[in-house]
Amino acid sequence: xxxxxxxxxxxxxxxxxxxxxxxxxxxxxxxxxxxxxxxxxxxxxxxxxxxxxxxxxxxxxxxxxxxxxxxxxxxxxxxxxxxxxxxxxxxxxxxxxxxxxxxxxxxxxxxxxxxxxxxxxxxxxxxxxxxxxxxxxxxxxxxxxxxxxxxxxxxxxxxxxxxxxxxxxxxxxxxxxxxxxxxxxxxxxxxxxxxxxxxxxxxxxxxxxxxxxxxxxxxxxxxxxxxxxxxxxxxxxxxxxxxxxxxxxxxxxxxxxxxxxxxxxxxxxxxxxxxxxxxxxxxxxxxxxxxxxxxxxxxxxxxxxxxxxxxxxxxxxxxxxxxxxxxxxxxxxxxxxxxxxxxxxxxxxxxxxxxxxxxxxxxxxxxxxxxxxxxxxxxxxxxxxxxxxxxxxxxxxxxxxxxxxxxxxxxxxxxxxxxxxxxxxxxxxxxxxxxxxxxxxxxxxxxxxxxxxxxxxxxxxxxxxxxxxxxxxxxxxxxxxxxxxxxxxxxxxxxxxxxxxxxxxxxxxxxxxxxxxxxxxxxxxxx
Numbered sequence: 001x002x003x004x005x006x007x008x009x010x011x012x013x014x015x016x017x018x019x020x021x022x023x024x025x026x027x028x029x030x031x032x033x034x035x036x037x038x039x040x041x042x043x044x045x046x047x048x049x050x051x052x053x054x055x056x057x058x059x060x061x062x063x064x065x066x067x068x069x070x071x072x073x074x075x076x077x078x079x080x081x082x083x084x085x086x087x088x089x090x091x092x093x094x095x096x097x098x099x100x101x102x103x104x105x106x107x108x109x110x111x112x113x114x115x116x117x118x119x120x121x122x123x124x125x126x127x128x129x130x131x132x133x134x135x136x137x138x139x140x141x142x143x144x145x146x147x148x149x150x151x152x153x154x155x156x157x158x159x160x161x162x163x164x165x166x167x168x169x170x171x172x173x174x175x176x177x178x179x180x181x182x183x184x185x186x187x188x189x190x191x192x193x194x195x196x197x198x199x200x201x202x203x204x205x206x207x208x209x210x211x212x213x214x215x216x217x218x219x220x221x222x223x224x225x226x227x228x229x230x231x232x233x234x235x236x237x238x239x240x241x242x243x244x245x246x247x248x249x250x251x252x253x254x255x256x257x258x259x260x261x262x263x264x265x266x267x268x269x270x271x272x273x274x275x276x277x278x279x280x281x282x283x284x285x286x287x288x289x290x291x292x293x294x295x296x297x298x299x300x301x302x303x304x305x306x307x308x309x310x311x312x313x314x315x316x317x318x319x320x321x322x323x324x325x326x327x328x329x330x331x332x333x334x335x336x337x338x339x340x341x342x343x344x345x346x347x348x349x350x351x352x353x354x355x356x357x358x359x360x361x362x363x364x365x366x367x368x369x370x371x372x373x374x375x376x377x378x379x380x381x382x383x384x385x386x387x388x389x390x391x392x393x394x395x396x397x398x399x400x401x402x403x404x405x406x407x408x409x410x411x412x413x414x415x416x417x418x419x420x421x422x423x424x425x426x427x428x429x430x431x432x433x434x435x436x437x438x439x440x441x442x443x444x445x446x447x448x449x450x451x452x453x454x455x456x457x458x459x460x461x462x463x464x465x466x467x468x469x470x471x472x473x474x475x476x477x478x479x480x481x482x483x484x485x486x487x488x489x490x491x492x493x494x495x496x497x498x499x500x501x502x503x504x505x506x507x508x509x510x511x512x513x514x515x516x517x518x519x520x521x522x523x524x525x526x527x
Contacts (some may be wrong), residue, residue, distance in 0.1 A: 071380060072481040075442050077180070108176055121165055132380035168208070184414070190417060191407065197406075199410070200420065203402075205402040206400065220425075222360065227249065228524045231247055232244070256511045258487045259489050275340065276313075279312050284325070287448030288322065297314065321430040326449045330452065331452050332455060333452070336373040337372050338372075348361060360432065369483060373480075376477070379480060391421060394421065398508065400423070417439045419482075420435070421434055421437070421485075444479045451476055505521045
């Protein structure tokens with residue numbers, strides 16, 4: 001997309017019409033444009049109360065998906081770093097990566113070249129041993145003991161040399177892997193430039209017709225306390241800050257949200273519900289990218305479980321994505337779509353002093369997670385699909401929200417392209433993240449060795465063949481994940497947006513069957 005003045009002025013005109021609700025399609029297309037053309041950049045959380053809302057009131061059935069063209073993103077591996085380090089360096093610079101990560105590229109390149117040289121020398125050395133072994137057998141038959149002894153010495157020397165080289169190879173491989181595992185995913189070309197969340201790109205804003213309006217109001221903790229549903233003192237007695245005890249109808253409302261999300265995703269969106277462990281080993285967290293970089297944000301168990309380092313999951317993305325780690329799937333099995341409701345546990349090590357009030361940032365919270373595993377050429381379309389599934393939850397609840405494309409300085413470690421959905425919270429007078437929907441490409445699949453074998457079709461004739469000639473060679477899957485939704489934050493949004501002047505909270509229509517038909521949660525008479 002051109003960055004000249006005319007293009008910018010044109011984009012501004014389209015963005016203005018979209019914000020006024022005149023052209024949602026134009027806004028969707030604008031959101032797919034390259035970073036430099038966004039007229040909506042700079043809409044920050046601090047300015048949220050003054051933001052104009054898009055007045056498009058679309059039903060779930062009329063939401064149109066934009067056409068999706070798969071964006072080329074290279075695989076981040078040692079070969080790419082060794083042969084094309086500038087591609088990786090440019091992505092790191094856009095992410096505002098620290099100097100040590102950029103410096104590591106040269107080291108990875110050197111280790112990659114050393115690895116290749118060692119592998120060649122090992123092969124040559126083993127070839128010598130292989131070539132000499134048959135000669136020894138022939139000489140033995142001929143009774144030439146002296147020559148046999150000499151050849152055996154050569155074989156022993158070759159074996160010893162090969163062993164030393166293999167030990168060095170293992171050391172080089174470990175050093176290379178440690179540096180490579182610390183590098184974040186390469187960025188999709190559509191990711192806008194920027195240093196922080198203030199530079200994220202607005203894709204759309206949505207407000208329901210006849211539903212909640214974007215007004216300022218009362219904090220959710222005050223509302224829940226007046227309803228007799230939040231026991232902050234009880235939580236503090238049990239464990240301290242950043243935990244909550246919910247009671248009565250408020251606790252039931254949280255459960256209703258979770259159950260509604262699960263039913264929507266399984267019955268309407270085609271996901272398979274999965275119940276997974278909330279404790280995983282180190283390898284699973286390395287596979288999805290939480291380790292080694294973010295260990296301080298995790299809760300690690302004091303003792304091993306089944307001989308492994310064990311951690312409480314920060315998100316169901318970890319066990320769901322790792323279900324097929326180390327396996328080769330058939331393309332006909334794809335896409336796989338999983339949904340899980342789990343408690344999630346985060347130490348929030350870098351959040352000291354932030355969001356200390358209420359239920360916004362907790363050490364333990366419930367979340368419905370969506371994970372999709374697909375073929376390499378389908379991940380962009382699957383990303384749009386998964387994001388729309390999360391948006392459908394917000395639209396069904398008639399909660400105002402906006403959709404942002406995260407900039408290079410704000411996007412997550414494992415993601416190459418990411419949308420954040422932010423719901424309007426009247427109590428704060430601000431937008432707050434309620435779902436982050438990421439396309440990780442083959443980044444996680446490479447770390448956990450998750451592959452699929454392309455179908456043997458005419459279109460695959462040009463694909464690399466396996467050594468056994470049994471069909472196309474396996475390639476890495478692409479993985480995607482997103483919240484559908486964060487249950488605790490959705491509870492916050494419902495309490496604040498559905499608050500009535502008398503202190504009661506109206507139960508959203510779609511949740512009433514899960515609340516026994518209850519239409520309103522009223523403060524108890526004694527409160």
